[in-house]
């Protein structure tokens with residue numbers, strides 16, 4: 325998550341920002357929907373699309389929310405927010421039907437103004453990118469990486485379950501809960517894509533596809549302009565979890581040129597190179613996941629359980645307890661650091677909460 329910063333505008337505090345473009349709302353100003361009035365507390369992030377603010381209702385219901393604002397554009401008005409709302413609604417139904425714990429925020433309210441549209445959703449805490457930066461060596465422990473990695477993949481599996489691919493899997497697009505700091509949420513469906521048609525058949529792959537997403541975590545197919553499928557989110561996930569526990573990151577960390585990064589991604593498929601890339605983890609197991617993901621095609625269904633099983637096996641062999649507090653939880657006052665280094669794998673407890 326980007327550094328929170330004060331919003332600025334010429335508008336006085338306590339004034340209504342409904343008629344503005346929504347991106348320069350000042351702390352203390354308010355925005356209304358059909359049923360509620362929201363007071364802006366702080367700006368959480370800003371981009372070309374609009375902005376995200378921390379807000380509270382007025383009068384306060386004792387909770388804070390995230391308000392995402394999308395500026396009206398001449399073309400494709402509110403498309404991204406519309407898709408975000410559609411995805412989150414479908415997920416809510418999907419996780420209820422399949423009795424799963426959701427890794428998605430909830431949407432509480434929405435509105436359309438003259439110059440912007442907004443949604444009010446669950447406020448999350450730090451992103452994985454922020455949390456990683458805060459670690460002493462800017463990396464997570466292996467136990468945290470495996471535990472969080474499983475949750476991140478579960479979020480991807482849920483998204484795939486409703487027929488969408490994310491296309492921008494990276495540490496900045498996952499955040500922990502505010503109350504439940506163990507729960508990881510997936511964010512930002514701005515470039516997600518529905519891979520099914522109205523009959524719920526897989527869409528035919530396009531011949532040429534423009535590059536979308538973040539170069540560092542992009543799947544090889546994305547570099548090559550090949551239509552992305554569910555397997556490609558898994559490839560990005562693998563790069564992401566490798567990066568968060570490796571002191572000097574991915575082998576292409578310092579590289580800017582997209583072609584050279586592609587070549588480096590191809591090169592790490594060689595046995596010795598993959599061993600090196602996965603050196604902070606269990607290299608043979610991680611190489612097996614990479615090989616499995618590489619073996620899939622656009623039309624193939626991912627066997628997520630296979631990947632979860634490999635990660636669980638890594639945890640078992642490494643005597644890492646997947647139910648132990650995550651690195652950032654150890655910083656919380658409620659944990660006594662002297663009693664939290666667990667070396668036994670408590671798989672049954674973990675499975676009852678995860679699977």
Ligand SMILES: Nc1ncnc2c1ncn2[C@@H]1O[C@H](COP(=O)(O)OP(=O)(O)OP(=O)(O)O)[C@@H](O)[C@H]1O
Nearest residue numbers: 325326368369370371376390446447448511512514
């Ligand atoms: N529900 C939320 N709770 C807390 N912060 C959020 C929430 N949703 C988004 N944010 C934060 O707001 C900022 C903007 O988020 P958003 O996902 O819209 O765009 P982005 O990731 O910054 O930009 P881009 O979409 O261009 O990559 C980010 O720092 C993000 O972590």
